[in-house]
Amino acid sequence: MSSRSELQVRPEIFYSDTEARRYVSSSWTIKIQAKLSERASELLALPDNGVSKLFIGIDCGPRLYRDALSEKRHQWIGLDILESGAYCCINV
Template structure:
């Protein structure tokens, strides 16, 4: 597991021009991103009334997941910390609005303006202290707190994450709950070696349910990492 990208360098360093272009040109990555984004959109459970929604794609990268949102008729805002990734998104002329920013410092959007949020393989990066000023608990608190505020009442956020261990898993879930989120965990295609971990996760999370208008679904897809 030593080659997990979040253990090699901060995201804005790891996804430089070369890595961002390689990532976006991989047919395997494109296929995986499309499938995960479709699944996230399905779990958002948006009303089937034909009205386009304004969605937030957190860790949007070069816009691969955003393309799925566009294809399904929605408008979207993409947030990413890698300028190289966003440059390629601009080259590809994606239809979303792109923001350069660190989600660990909070999301600077007006309260209640977002109808739903997705994030593919991004949130676990907040569990690492890449700088001396980084404290994972505080960064997760800033992220989930600001996300909760910018979501419209009753909106959902769907994350696909791959925590390194149980401690990271629990840190992410606790941070979401403390921000006011409630919801559940969906496990897709777990590998045989991961089943005990996910069984414990489901049992532990069910006792943390709270009543609130926004619901957080954390989607775990154990395919290693993108």
Template sequence: MSNRPELLAPPEIFYDDSEARKYTSSSRIIDIQARLSERALELLALPVDGIPRLLLDIGCGSGLSGETLTENGHQWIGLDISQSMLNIASEREVEGDLLLGDMGQGLALRPGIIDGAISISAVQWLCNADKSSHEPRLRLKAFFGSLYRCLARGARAVFQVYPENIAQRELILRCAMHAGFAGGVVMDYPHSTKSRKEYLVLTCGPPSISTAVPRGKGEDGESCSEDGK
């Protein structure tokens, strides 16, 4: 991606009132967000028992991904650093509870209350040092440590990410593992430049809980491993 927004400005500045409205009014963006959110929810592998879960949407923006959670019968809390995005989410009367905050400073939520978490195109922002006080490794450590604490044991967190390079992917994954998570990367359509999507699928809990990483989708819609086999 030649014009990655995280390289242009910090998120709370990049997503100002104008950019937030433009983002939310794009039919292309709305469609992409819906598809990515549906896939993230699928990878969460929540029990199919008709019981609504309390989910966390990290980098919720104007609530596009949260609407997918609502449509699937779940309650959710949305966190974002852009006040402009949250203002639009409020205008759109999304059904989630909205919180203004910087995920790189940790999540101020009570331990064990969240049944699952998703994040669409947000976590890679933590790899940038937008301020002199920002150190990516420490911000990722604060984020994953606090996320681990607020998740119920056995819960999953699924992050759709666009790492800039292999080093970024490894940094994100390493910090997640150090926080206590188990899991790895799920790659959908690994051989397609246009359709290729990357998800970090993490499980919170002791070794007795199944932490197997799901298989990604291949070019024909069937499951495939990260190497496409």
């Protein structure tokens, strides 16, 4: 059996409101997510012409990717199957 906590119990139990808040307040997680978001932005090769794009984040989790999009004036909609993920996505 896996030693990863999130594989030990159902997702809606592991990713509780408390766990979601802990995740979004972790400086390490924020740093890694910022790097991943910046790299994803580079890979999309969006023109820097001031035109806002709309992104939809499926299984977005607690919205950590949105800062990179918002900094570039893009709009985003986040969807998550877990209530705690969606809650953090809209209550920042």
